Amino acid sequence: MPENSPSSPTGTPGAAPANLPAAPLNAQLSVLIVDPNPGLRANLQNMLNQSGVTRIESAVNASTAIKALGRKSFDVILCEYELGSGTTSNEGQDGQQLLEDLRHHRIIAPWAIFVMLTAEGAYGKVVSAAELTPTDYILKPFTAQVLHERIQKAVTRRTALLPVYQLIAQGRAREAIDAAIESARTRPAYALDFARLRAELHTSLKEHDLAETVYGDVLAIKPVGWARLGLARAVAAQGRTLDAIPLLEQLVADNPRLMAAYDLLARCQQERGDAALAKKTLEDAVAISPYVVRRLRKLGEVALEAGDTDGAEKSFRQVVTRSRFSEFRNPEDHVNLVRALVGKGDPAGASTVIRDLERSLRGTPAADTCKAISVALVHDAAGNAAAAVKELKTAVDAVRAGDPLSPNMRVGLAQSCLAHRMDDEASEMMLGALNAGDDALSAQQALNVFVKAGRPDLADGMSRQLRAQAQILLGVADEKRNMGDVRGAVQTLLEALHMAPNNLQVMIAVVGGVLRQVMEMGWDHPLAALAQEQLEHIRALDAAHPRLAALDAEMAAAKRKYGISS
Structure with missing residues (x-):
């Protein structure tokens, strides 16, 4: 709920001003x-x-x-x-x-x-x-x-x-945190607002432990719902899903209208592997607040994962209907609705949705790709493999040409390709899902798609590709470092780590690169935390690795230089 409560109905718009304050609003507004x-x-x-x-x-x-x-x-x-x-x-x-x-x-x-x-x-x-x-x-x-x-x-x-x-807005998050701390001191009436901004800034910097501390400090003063939700988010972001779930369950019980708590609780439940419970949580949220498109979309996705095609159809049909007048319609919603209808044995209904997609979203980015994926689903349901393959090739060609698809839709396309032994196309789509920016799949998530499809051979092949790409990126990072681009080298090393997260050579290079940046350019909390995490990972894989002791010493030296307690 907003911090301010609604006004009492005391008149009608356009009525004469009743005791209007003498001081006018800023005329420049x-x-x-x-x-x-x-x-x-x-x-x-x-x-x-x-x-x-x-x-x-x-x-x-x-x-x-x-x-x-x-x-x-x-x-x-x-x-x-x-x-x-x-x-x-x-x-x-x-x-x-x-x-x-x-x-x-x-x-x-x-x-x-x-x-x-x-x-x-x-x-x-x-x-x-x-x-x-x-x-x-x-x-x-x-x-x-x-x-x-x-x-x-x-x-x-x-x-x-x-x-x-x-x-x-200027990208000066560190200065913004300092300004929020000072402003809370000089303008105490807005102290909680500044604390909230500080916590959100720490979150944006991936400093989830610091965000957790700020939210905890706020809750020690006042048990506001947004701080409780923020605390749960910070805990979940640190991988402590089992700790976050009871916090969220209690928050939902105490604040049944705090809808974002349901969303996070469902996400945690889904990460724990309980799609059915996540679906129930989202259904409870939609029953209270049935008008938020992104929640309806997520409910549809979870319902599909749980095998509830009726529930998925209901959710995605509402998404398509409610999005109809949006400037930001997403043709992927039509694909998901088609997937649900095909899953429940309604090819005629699916064909109607495809016609609506073609008619109402013509010219929208990825609309042609989504149509091809949808038509392939209908052909598959009818047992027309040759026609399905033709549509899948059309979809893959469109993605190659630059049509934007979400990582989840790329996974669905890859799975359809796998069903028709289109191995190269499936691998290509999964590699694209790995390189999709902030929403990218992890390497393990991508490999699991092949394993679940009964194709461990393709998982092994992708692992080799990822290791090869990581090796190339290590070389690129070396070139950047030799040219004095220390930050650029670290960003390239992080890309390599994303490709090959359990590769000792990559992990060691990442820790070394991060520590060099920290020593030359100042302490960076999220990067340092990442380096520490990778050190522990290296230790678990090979406690006798010859570089481990030196990297431990470099980490200790960096902490001493900046007065960071261990």
């Missing part, structure tokens, strides 16, 4: 009104004018709002929840879905003020809107004074936090 109703847009503009705000623009729906926000930034966004209510067909994205897109795709800055306006009394919708953390939400009808006070309060808070936000 820019406001975007998102509302399909021209009369309500005019009323809101009149209320803002009464507060001294004149830099106002309007959007009639989510699509035009996204376009407006893509052209320029606004200080305040006033968004009607029922955005589809003013259209002829009563369809379109609602305010909650718009906010989800804006946050997820980083169209608005973290300091942008987003206020949800709603007269909706449906419990689930209000919870959903609150979950996505608008700055505030106001229940209609309301007075000009209420709007004035809410915006003024949000602007005051933003002014306090803005210096830290700006450092974050």
Whole structure:
């Protein structure tokens, strides 16, 4: 829930100001009104004018709002929840879905003020809107004074936090942490806000142990839900899934509307190998908050993993329906819906979904690839192997040509290729899934795909390929280091480690490279933690390795240099 509670319904938009504060809002504030109703847009503009705000623009729906926000930034966004209510067909994205897109795709800055306006009394919708953390939400009808006070309060808070936000936007995370610490001292009214920013910054730097400490300090002062959730996230990020699960179970019990806790709990349960329990957790969350597309998508994925094709169909059908009016539709949702329908023996329904994909997503990146994958699934279900192979080759060629596919979709494509003995294509797709940036699969996850498909020979072949690639990367890292690019050398070594995580030569090179960077360029907590972790891994694999003692000594010297306690 937002930190601020909704206003009491004390009037109607457009009513005369009731005891409006004498001090106007900053006349330089820019406001975007998102509302399909021209009369309500005019009323809101009149209320803002009464507060001294004149830099106002309007959007009639989510699509035009996204376009407006893509052209320029606004200080305040006033968004009607029922955005589809003013259209002829009563369809379109609602305010909650718009906010989800804006946050997820980083169209608005973290300091942008987003206020949800709603007269909706449906419990689930209000919870959903609150979950996505608008700055505030106001229940209609309301007075000009209420709007004035809410915006003024949000602007005051933003002014306090803005210096830290700006450092974050400039990529100066370390300075932002220091500024948050100092600002908490000089502006104690926002101490918890600054602590939250500090913890999130540590998380972004992969300093999960430090984030855990900050969240723990906050909880010692006040048992707020976001800090409890943050603590659980920090614990889970350190690989302590079994410790995180009871924290999350208690958090859900105490705060049944804190939806993100359900998401993390389900993820931990899935990592523990309990897809059925993860599905149940997500179902509980969707029953409370049924309007968040990403949660519905995850529920569908978990349902497929658990073999519940009926549940998967229900979830992915809702995802496809709710995403229909989004500027960021994903054709992979259609593939997953087809997969569920084929799994439950409904090829006719699957064909209908494919036609919708072709008609409504034409020109969208990867739409042709997703169509080919979907058609191959239908052909497979009909026993038409030759036609399925033809479609799979079309999909693989499209990926080679640059069509973007998520790692999970690449895995699904690889599995379909394996079923038809398209070994080279399957291996190529899996290598792509390994190199997919932040969402990339680990080497072990990729190898497990082949093992589960009964192809340990391909797993061995990929292992050899990965080791060969890692060797090439070691050479590239040497060249960068010799040219004085120490940071670049370490990044290349980390790529090699991703390719061959249990290779002693790579592990030793990574530790040596990290320690060299630390000694020359300053202490880097996440890199040092990684080096320490690799040292312990080396010790477990070969306690008598001739380089181990020297690397231990170098690590100790680096800690002494920077006064880091062991």
